[in-house]
Amino acid sequence: AQKVTQAQTEISVVEKEDVTLDCVYETRDTTYYLFWYKQPPSGELVFLIRRNSFDEQNEISGRYSWNFQKSTSSFNFTITASQVVDSAVYFCALSSYVAGGFKTIFGAGTRLFVKA
Amino acid sequence: KAGVTQTPRYLIKTRGQQVTLSCSPISGHRSVSWYQQTPGQGLQFLFEYFSETQRNKGNFPGRFSGRQFSNSRSEMNVSTLELGDSALYLCASSESRVMTRQETQYFGPGTRLLVL
Numbered sequence: 480a481q482k483v484t485q486a487q488t489e490i491s492v493v494e495k496e497d498v499t500l501d502c503v504y505e506t507r508d509t510t511y512y513l514f515w516y517k518q519p520p521s522g523e524l525v526f527l528i529r530r531n532s533f534d535e536q537n538e539i540s541g542r543y544s545w546n547f548q549k550s551t552s553s554f555n556f557t558i559t560a561s562q563v564v565d566s567a568v569y570f571c572a573l574s575s576y577v578a579g580g581f582k583t584i585f586g587a588g589t590r591l592f593v594k595a
Numbered sequence: 596k597a598g599v600t601q602t603p604r605y606l607i608k609t610r611g612q613q614v615t616l617s618c619s620p621i622s623g624h625r626s627v628s629w630y631q632q633t634p635g636q637g638l639q640f641l642f643e644y645f646s647e648t649q650r651n652k653g654n655f656p657g658r659f660s661g662r663q664f665s666n667s668r669s670e671m672n673v674s675t676l677e678l679g680d681s682a683l684y685l686c687a688s689s690e691s692r693v694m695t696r697q698e699t700q701y702f703g704p705g706t707r708l709l710v711l
Binding site for chain 1: 630637638639640643651653683689702703
């Protein structure tokens with residue numbers, strides 16, 4: 480069975496601190512896709528990044544960086560020099576093709592509070 | 596390109612009624628997925644449609660159904676509403692059947708359903 484675990488329910492940091500959001504996944508599929516989404520109070524899920532199972536390159540985008548390690552089934556997300564606007568719920572998700580269809584499961588989410 | 600749109604944004608119904616939610620995907624996107632988000636259960640996959648066919652389904656009772664039209668617009672229907680159906684219903688669209696490095700699910704703003 481597939482599973483995504485985000486063990487951190489809530490994290491609170493002060494502006495300019497670095498913060499890492501953890502994501503651990505379980506799957507038996509050899510081909511799968513990992514995502515991070517941000518959900519601000521408005522409710523809409525905003526796509527941040529996608530990583531394919533066959534591509535373990537880490538990525539940096541501005542203040543955001545992602546560390547994908549297949550050996551530990553982890554896909555962690557780091558925000559450098561956090562800002563108040565980063566306050567949101569962040570979801571890690573795992574997608575694959577199941578029985579001819581596309582299916583995504585989400586972790587429980589990590590609520591990030593960034594205080595000024 | 597316009598993003599994913601969902602109507603209505605807010606809805607109040609009473610137990611026993613039925614409801615229909617609508618989703619218009621990004622132009623050119625052929626896959627539409629639906630998710631239910633509640634504080635207790637988090638984000639759960641309902642179903643996915645591609646070219647008017649349901650390709651995958653989550654673990655929800657038969658009261659939850661959906662369909663997709665030839666223009667890729669999708670509707671989901673919940674019959675005999677229960678209090679526990681109160682949730683944010685999110686729709687996501689993606690470009691094609693085959694997952695490519697560029698393919699990603701983009702989410703709409705959601706429909707908040709309250710069942711009294």
